[in-house]
Amino acid sequence: MKPPKFSVALVGATTVAVAVVIASGGAASAAVTGTLNLATLDSPDRSNFSWSCDIDPGGATIYVLGRSWRVRPGGTDTAETPRQMISGTTVRRVTFQRDGDPYSSYGYRCLWYSSPTSTSELGKTANSLIVDTSGRFPGDPGTNKLATGINDNPTFGTVQAHMSHPFMLRRSYNLTNWGVNLAAVQNDVAAGRIPVTSWKLSPYRLTTVPNSAVDKVCSDLKSVAPHPVWASIYHEPEENISTATAAADYRALFRRTVNRCRAIGGTNVAWLSPFFMAPFTFKPATSARDWRWWHPDWKGGNTHTVADWYTGTSSVIDADAFDIYIGTKNPNPFADHWTPVTSKMATDGYTPKNPVVGEFGVQADPPDGDPAATGATLMRDAWQGMLGQHFAGAVWWNNGGNSFCHGPYPGNDSDCAREHVLADIVADSRTVHP
Numbered sequence: 001m002k003p004p005k006f007s008v009a010l011v012g013a014t015t016v017a018v019a020v021v022i023a024s025g026g027a028a029s030a031a032v033t034g035t036l037n038l039a040t041l042d043s044p045d046r047s048n049f050s051w052s053c054d055i056d057p058g059g060a061t062i063y064v065l066g067r068s069w070r071v072r073p074g075g076t077d078t079a080e081t082p083r084q085m086i087s088g089t090t091v092r093r094v095t096f097q098r099d100g101d102p103y104s105s106y107g108y109r110c111l112w113y114s115s116p117t118s119t120s121e122l123g124k125t126a127n128s129l130i131v132d133t134s135g136r137f138p139g140d141p142g143t144n145k146l147a148t149g150i151n152d153n154p155t156f157g158t159v160q161a162h163m164s165h166p167f168m169l170r171r172s173y174n175l176t177n178w179g180v181n182l183a184a185v186q187n188d189v190a191a192g193r194i195p196v197t198s199w200k201l202s203p204y205r206l207t208t209v210p211n212s213a214v215d216k217v218c219s220d221l222k223s224v225a226p227h228p229v230w231a232s233i234y235h236e237p238e239e240n241i242s243t244a245t246a247a248a249d250y251r252a253l254f255r256r257t258v259n260r261c262r263a264i265g266g267t268n269v270a271w272l273s274p275f276f277m278a279p280f281t282f283k284p285a286t287s288a289r290d291w292r293w294w295h296p297d298w299k300g301g302n303t304h305t306v307a308d309w310y311t312g313t314s315s316v317i318d319a320d321a322f323d324i325y326i327g328t329k330n331p332n333p334f335a336d337h338w339t340p341v342t343s344k345m346a347t348d349g350y351t352p353k354n355p356v357v358g359e360f361g362v363q364a365d366p367p368d369g370d371p372a373a374t375g376a377t378l379m380r381d382a383w384q385g386m387l388g389q390h391f392a393g394a395v396w397w398n399n400g401g402n403s404f405c406h407g408p409y410p411g412n413d414s415d416c417a418r419e420h421v422l423a424d425i426v427a428d429s430r431t432v433h434p
Contacts, residue, residue, distance in 0.1 A: 031058025032123055034110055039131035046134040047102040047142045052095040053110035053125060061087035063116055066096030068108040071130055083116055101432075102135030102142050103228070136354055137270040137318035137392075139194045139228030141168070141432040146386060147194060147393040148431055150404075150422075151359065152184060159404050162419060163426045165433040167193060171358055171395040173235060174199035178213055180220040180231070189227045192434025196358060196395055198232040198275070206241070206249035211260065218261035225268040230356065230393070232272040232321060233257060237294045238281050247293035254296035258316035272321040273297075275358040279324075279340035292348060305349040319354040319392055325361040325402070326378050333378065334385030342389075357386070357394040361402035362418060376417040383425050396422060 032055070039051035055064055063083035070077040079098060086092045100106055109128035111121050141147045149169030150159055160167055170193050172184035178201050188195040204213065221229050233254050234241075241250050258271050274294050276282070281291045292298040292308075297315050301308035310316070324337050345352055362379040379396075386394055398404050404419035425431055 032056065032060060032062060032112060033058065034112070034123070034125045036109055036125040036127060036129060038129065039108060041131070041133060042097065046136070047100050047104075047140070048097060049100055049106065049108075049131050049133060050095055050097045051108050051129070051131070052093050054091050054093050055086060055110070055112065056091045057087050057089070059087075059089050061085060062112040062114065062122060063118075064094045064110055064112045066094070066098075066108065066110055068096075068098050068100075068106050070101075071105040071107050073104065083113065085116070099142075100133050102133055102140045103138070103226075105130055105132050138268050139230060139270055140354070141392055144387065144390070145430050145432050146391055148396070148425055149193065149196075149393075150396050150398045153398055155398060155404070159398060159419065159422070162405070162410075163423055165426050165431075166191065167426070168432050168434060169194050169196050169230075169393055169395050171196045173197070175235075176200055177202045178204055178209060178217075180217055182220045182223075185220070185224060185229060189224045194228050194230055194393075196230045196272075196356075196393070198235050198272075198358075200234055206246060206253055209253055214257050214260050215264070217257060218264050218266050221261060221269045222264065222266040225266070228268050228270060230270045230272055230319070232274055232358075234274050235358075236277050236323060237274045238277060238287075238289055238291070241294065244293060248300065250294060251296045251298065255316050258296070270318040271316055272319050272356055272358070273317050275321045275323045276341075278322040279337050282341045282344040284344075291344065292350075295350075303349070304347060308349050317353060319356045320352045321356045321358050323359040324357055324382075325359070325397070326363070326382065334382040338385060338389060354392040355386075355389065356392050359397045360394050361397035363401045374417065375414055376421045379418050379421045380424075383421070387430060 035054040037052045039049045042048040042050050063085050065083045066081040068079055081096050084094055094110065107128045107130050109125045111124040114122055147168040149167035150156060151171040170188050172181050172195060174181045177199065179199055181197055185195040185197055221231060237250055241247050261269060273296065276291060280287050281289050284290065297310040297317050299308055299310060326337065342352060360382065362375045362382065403415055404422065405416040410416055
């Protein structure tokens with residue numbers, strides 16, 4: 001949480017005339033009056049909020065602060081702003097701001113004191129109010145913050161035990177069949193994590209998934225509401241859905257699923273684009289692929305402008321998802337992996353939404369001739385790169401050559417070195433936790 005902010009302004013007579021003036025408590029400040037005004041949501045992710053009080057010092061010199069506290073979830077996290085001195089007989093509007101958490105409720109009010117350091121309040125607004133923050137999508141970690149975690153495998157608990165805070169994300173799959181891996185989702189919800197989940201098609205084909213099977217997905221996802229779930233259909237579909245006709249069928253299935261889920265009130269689901277192989281799929285000269293084929297918001301047009309895309313309420317995507325691996329085949333800094341993605345998207349008239357990495361692998365000591373390019377160094381670089389590009393989440397891959405510690409912890413091998421970086425990431429103030 002950033003420190004709360006404040007500002008002071010003179011309030012005009014018209015504003016005061018429509019305000020309900022509330023007398024402060026305590027005989028010593030009987031002349032001081034204050035009105036608490038409704039809060040507004042400020043930031044692009046609608047988690048920052050501002051509120052104000054119109055204060056008449058009544059000829060005295062007083063010191064005003066704003067107090068806010070989280071009502072839910074948790075009911076803790078009280079914060080106070082620095083005190084601001086006001087005096088005289090003119091009504092002053094004192095405005096406060098707090099960088100809150102998305103999808104939370106906060107109470108707030110104003111208090112005043114006789115000095116900058118007094119611990120005995122002279123008075124306060126007679127009431128407090130509550131503001132509900134929202135977000136760009138369910139589970140949004142907020143501006144300049146990142147949710148992180150690892151994939152679901154047998155060592156999940158071991159790696160988690162080495163961290164200072166719980167992971168916010170866990171990646172799980174239904175590797176073959178159509179439908180949500182509900183047991184994994186429920187496990188994450190019980191632990192306070194956000195499930196990052198996807199599923200495939202069997203026993204159906206792209207054109208034969210019945211509405212009843214779609215509706216079962218919707219009801220399963222909604223069953224854990226209001227807890228957020230990040231969901232997608234298929235995993236790296238460009239590897240398996242290889243014709244333009246099949247890709248169009250895939251987009252239609254994706255859009256039908258999202259729209260049916262929204263129709264039954266599945267507002268706790270953030271829909272992720274398929275997890276694109278990045279940057280490979282975005283390099284047509286190398287991959288011979290057109291990434292748009294598999295993006296559910298592509299209309300099929302070729303103007304290479306925004307006109308080719310569903311936008312606003314017609315969009316079915318809340319965040320764009322990618323799988324990125326840095327290792328023996330491409331041991332370069334994060335920017336070398338991400339720039340081709342955004343460049344190709346821009347030439348096709350699209351801007352990525354709230355990027356999320358579903359699989360982020362960094363192999364140990366990639367042999368690129370640069371002794372500084374260790375897995376740990378590249379992992380730190382990737383972390384900073386994702387923050388700089390306003391990613392919403394990242395799941396670090398913990399299998400095979402990308403695994404974290406195998407032997408006794410803390411250890412001194414390259415796998416453990418990368419796990420120490422993961423621990424630093426989890427402990428960072430820009431990482432959100434359950």
